[in-house]
Amino acid sequence: MxxxxxxxxxxxxxxxxxxxxxxxxxxxxxxxxxxxxxxxxxxxxxxxxxxxxxxxxxxxxxxxxxxxxxxxLSNEDVFFNSVFDYLENNIITFNEGRRIVDRLFELGYITKRERFIILHAISDNSLCIDTKAKDSLRANILLNILYSFGRKND
CATH class of the missing domain: 3.30.56.130 (Transcriptional regulator CtsR, winged HTH domain)
Structure with a gap:
């Protein structure tokens, strides 16, 4: 329910x-x-x-x-800039990270498989360190994943 x-x-x-x-x-x-x-x-x-x-x-x-x-927010740049600013200046819990990833999926920026992989990469099970450091590391991992979207695959 x-x-x-x-x-x-x-x-x-x-x-x-x-x-x-x-x-x-x-x-x-x-x-x-x-x-x-x-x-x-x-x-x-x-x-x-x-x-x-x-x-x-x-x-x-x-x-x-x-x-x-x-x-x-329909402008892709506005959305991504907002997410980048937030991740650069905050630590995030798994639930906050999941909401960002889910929104990227809803907007069609990532596939279902990419969503699954990213969520596993930022999960508590993957980040085996103390809580405050874990949330900071989670934000950095997600930020770097998002930065990779803007890079050309050479």
Whole structure:
């Protein structure tokens, strides 16, 4: 059974796919009411699943008539630059790395097999060192894999 976060994510992604321009606007409270959850649950889904490293741009307007505007980053350079900046400046958990890799797969930048290989390369089983160093190493491995996409195979 899917968790509420998965259901909200799926709903928002379907809305984005059905939009003409890859942009949706929706009330945070309306969304929370639709799924019978707290607005903080909506915030959690937005920050963990709709970040720039996942290929999205979020505008949030708070207040009584507050709304959320979600845009799909359609420009490849914008998406990759966002991911590169994030990986260069942060350590990442496996789940964060998986979300980046899954987004690359969803966008068609990598094949199912490449996704499988990359996920195994950044898994905890592959990185047999302490946690903080593991998360830093994971970010470096993923960053170097992404850099390899821009190189010509000579």
């Amino acid at each position: 899917a968790g509420i976060s998965d259901v909200i994510e799926k709903f928002l992604k379907e809305m984005l796919e059905n939009s003409e321009d890859g942009i949706i606007e929706i009330g945070r409270n309306d969304l929370a009411s639709k799924f019978s959850c707290a607005p903080s649950q909506i915030n959690y889904v937005l920050t963990t699943r709709f970040s720039s490293t996942n290929g999205y741009y979020i505008e949030s307007h708070r207040g009584g008539s507050g709304y959320i505007k979600i845009s799909t």
